[in-house]
Amino acid sequence: MADKRNEIWVFGDYRNYFQNRVTLQLLARANAIAPAIDGLVCAVVLGHDVGEYVWEYGAHGADRIYVTDHPDLKTYSGDLYTHLMVKLAEEKRPEIILIGATDFGREFGPRVAKRLETGLTADCVGLEINRDGLLVQTAPGFGGNLLAEIVTPKARPQMATVRPGIFQEIPHDDDRKAEVIEIPLPPDIPRDRVRLLRCEYRPGRDQCLEDARVVICGGRGMGSKSKFKKLFELARLLNGEVGATRPVIYSRWADHEALVGQAGRQVKPRLLFSFGISGAIQHTAAVTDAEFIIAVNKNPHATMMKMADVAIAADANQVCTALIKELKRRLKSS
Amino acid sequence: MDKIELIVCIKQVPLVSELPWDPKTKTLRREMAEGMMDPAAKHALEAALQIRKVMEEKAVAGKKKIRITVITMGPPMSEEVLREALAMGADSGVLLTDPRMAGADTLITSKILGAAIKKVRPDFDLVFCGSAASDSETGQVGPQLAEELDVPAAAYVERLDIENGHIRIQRLCDNFLETLEMDLPALVTIPPRTFFPRHVPLGGLQQSFEGGDVRTLLAADIALSPDLYAAKASPTKIVNVFSPTAEKENIRLRGAAKKVVEELFRRFEDRIGGAAGKDLKISDLKIPE
Numbered sequence: 001m002a003d004k005r006n007e008i009w010v011f012g013d014y015r016n017y018f019q020n021r022v023t024l025q026l027l028a029r030a031n032a033i034a035p036a037i038d039g040l041v042c043a044v045v046l047g048h049d050v051g052e053y054v055w056e057y058g059a060h061g062a063d064r065i066y067v068t069d070h071p072d073l074k075t076y077s078g079d080l081y082t083h084l085m086v087k088l089a090e091e092k093r094p095e096i097i098l099i100g101a102t103d104f105g106r107e108f109g110p111r112v113a114k115r116l117e118t119g120l121t122a123d124c125v126g127l128e129i130n131r132d133g134l135l136v137q138t139a140p141g142f143g144g145n146l147l148a149e150i151v152t153p154k155a156r157p158q159m160a161t162v163r164p165g166i167f168q169e170i171p172h173d174d175d176r177k178a179e180v181i182e183i184p185l186p187p188d189i190p191r192d193r194v195r196l197l198r199c200e201y202r203p204g205r206d207q208c209l210e211d212a213r214v215v216i217c218g219g220r221g222m223g224s225k226s227k228f229k230k231l232f233e234l235a236r237l238l239n240g241e242v243g244a245t246r247p248v249i250y251s252r253w254a255d256h257e258a259l260v261g262q263a264g265r266q267v268k269p270r271l272l273f274s275f276g277i278s279g280a281i282q283h284t285a286a287v288t289d290a291e292f293i294i295a296v297n298k299n300p301h302a303t304m305m306k307m308a309d310v311a312i313a314a315d316a317n318q319v320c321t322a323l324i325k326e327l328k329r330r331l332k333s334s
Numbered sequence: 335m336d337k338i339e340l341i342v343c344i345k346q347v348p349l350v351s352e353l354p355w356d357p358k359t360k361t362l363r364r365e366m367a368e369g370m371m372d373p374a375a376k377h378a379l380e381a382a383l384q385i386r387k388v389m390e391e392k393a394v395a396g397k398k399k400i401r402i403t404v405i406t407m408g409p410p411m412s413e414e415v416l417r418e419a420l421a422m423g424a425d426s427g428v429l430l431t432d433p434r435m436a437g438a439d440t441l442i443t444s445k446i447l448g449a450a451i452k453k454v455r456p457d458f459d460l461v462f463c464g465s466a467a468s469d470s471e472t473g474q475v476g477p478q479l480a481e482e483l484d485v486p487a488a489a490y491v492e493r494l495d496i497e498n499g500h501i502r503i504q505r506l507c508d509n510f511l512e513t514l515e516m517d518l519p520a521l522v523t524i525p526p527r528t529f530f531p532r533h534v535p536l537g538g539l540q541q542s543f544e545g546g547d548v549r550t551l552l553a554a555d556i557a558l559s560p561d562l563y564a565a566k567a568s569p570t571k572i573v574n575v576f577s578p579t580a581e582k583e584n585i586r587l588r589g590a591a592k593k594v595v596e597e598l599f600r601r602f603e604d605r606i607g608g609a610a611g612k613d614l615k616i617s618d619l620k621i622p623e
């Protein structure tokens with residue numbers, strides 16, 4: 001190795017580049033923790049015609065980039081990527097490997113960790129270096145109701161998949177230049193055991209709910225379809241989006257698109273209103289990233305009320321109506 | 335192929351709607367939690383049951399024997415999920431329970447499940463796992479078990495057909511709808527989205543608790559190396575657990591709707607307005623009280 005600095009690797013996950021900035025976010029985080037362990041931030045890019053990503057990762061904070069660029073890597077392949085990543089890691093012995101918690105990353109990361117016989121923490125929402133120089137990985141469990149801090153004291157590399165949207169990318173800077181190291185495709189790569197027959201791009205189910213800064217969720221406690229409709233008016237006044245629990249979808253008060261929960265969408269608004277929702281784990285699993293929660297439920301002991309920042313014990317429909325009225329008054333006054 | 339072996343890995347998870355979180359000791363009182371079948375694993379079992387039905391209908395009557403074996407690793411009470419799986423239609427269950435298995439992280443869990451499968455069903459065709467369990471939510475055991483068994487794998491499978499020694503799959507992965515094919519034996523993970531589990535018939539449940547083919551295996555029975563202690567062998571260590579919700583202030587408001595809304599705005603108009611990107615301050619109107 002050219003120098004003895006501890007390499008922090010970030011897997012270059014460039015598919016869906018414009019929606020998925022997680023690789024850039026990880027490069028930023030790697031830069032932030034690097035000084036504590038005399039770290040060198042490296043990106044690993046596998047694929048074909050990936051020059052522009054190599055350039056981009058350099059401009060976003062990678063000091064060194066390992067690239068394997070080959071026509072056989074034209075499409076993402078769990079089998080081949082695992083093989084290549086493991087081989088490279090066995091040779092270069094990075095201290096840390098960070099992988100974006102995309103669907104691909106969450107399937108690929110575990111396989112790499114298994115072959116390297118090391119630990120992997122899933123879907124992290126925090127990464128720090130502790131006094132012993134270990135990577136402290138904060139991971140949610142129980143639908144975000146608990147957070148665990150996890151370390152890998154002995155095995156190396158320390159590995160984590162990291163949830164998109166947690167860290168802030170470093171702005172693009174063309175003056176930053178990374179050292180680019182080309183790794184030729186090894187001659188002995190195995191046959192891909194999974195045959196990709198068809199692959200259609202499904203340009204996102206729209207991400208309105210996922211990206212909304214204000215989300216208004218309604219549950220069975222709203223009482224009826226016509227009462228539930230008021231949530232849309234409230235959402236309009238607050239520039240928000242409406243979400244719903246499963247009973248609401250079953251009763252057809254809202255479209256399936258609005259389902260928030262394990263079987264539906266994950267939201268992370270700055271402000272979440274929750275009206276008439278009990279707080280079953282299948283629902284709360286998807287809302288625990290909300291920064292501030294205001295819950296309205298006539299049952300003060302409902303789980304949703306316990307996890308709220310502000311818990312209003314009252315009739316959901318009446319509070320909704322009063323909110324709309326008050327908002328209209330205030331918006332007119334300004 | 336005149337015989338097909340399907341395996342479903344099922345985890346028992348705490349029924350966490352009432353999370354027995356102890357804020358004093360900052361631990362989850364697992365012994366307090368009632369157990370349930372992990373929802374994703376239940377969907378995985380449903381997928382296995384459905385594919386068995388389809389194959390049985392396709393095959394000339396009686397020619398194919400399709401067997402579903404369910405496996406769980408956990409404390410003795412995990413046996414419940416095996417019984418429930420039998421009631422849903424699985425043929426036999428394997429309970430892996432041993433103090434040496436306690437405290438396994440995903441790497442060691444996949445080794446233990448792999449060792450068990452190699453022992454009890456070395457001729458397996460297809461392994462089903464949930465895409466992610468509802469407690470730890472790692473989603474790592476499936477892919478790592480595929481590595482342990484050295485078979486091809488696909489996660490997040492939404493449709494699958496078995497035909498002549500291979501399996502055809504449809505799945506959604508990062509906005510790509512993929513059609514994949516792989517040879518058997520193989521492993522799939524199933525998200526809790528498409529294979530909605532059937533209800534467990536009460537009578538069946540009772541029957542499966544009374545009879546039902548369930549066997550218990552210890553570490554030694556599956557040829558785990560005698561010096562393997564899961565808690566020690568696991569490369570990851572949990573150093574701290576905390577509850578983000580327990581640290582919230584949890585302000586309580588009650589009373590008539592109009593009153594609480596006024597109070598809400600008095601205390602939080604900045605936060606509400608900030609999130610909405612609107613100025614909600616009352617300028618020329620009198621602020622109530």
Ligand SMILES: Cc1cc2nc3c(=O)[nH]c(=O)nc-3n(C[C@H](O)[C@H](O)[C@H](O)COP(=O)(O)OP(=O)(O)OC[C@H]3O[C@@H](n4cnc5c(N)ncnc54)[C@H](O)[C@@H]3O)c2cc1C
Nearest residue numbers: 219220221245246261262263276277278280282283298316
């Ligand atoms: C595998 C699986 C996946 C699932 N996936 C999801 C999912 O993705 N999303 C989801 O939401 N659910 C999901 N569920 C269902 C979930 O378990 C709950 O059943 C659901 O979230 C409950 O919705 P709710 O809170 O609206 O209804 P309820 O549990 O019936 O609660 C209604 C609440 O409203 C309150 N209330 C009643 N009247 C009033 C009033 N006038 N004013 C104020 N409050 C009132 C009550 O006190 C109660 O707390 C799933 C279940 C399973 C098994």
Ligand SMILES: Nc1ncnc2c1ncn2[C@@H]1O[C@H](COP(=O)(O)O)[C@@H](O)[C@H]1O
Nearest residue numbers: 343344407463464466467472473474475
């Ligand atoms: N202890 C276990 N026993 C049986 N299956 C398990 C166990 N742990 C995990 N699994 C399987 O792996 C899936 C994903 O679990 P996890 O990786 O913990 O999120 C589960 O849905 C199960 O199918």
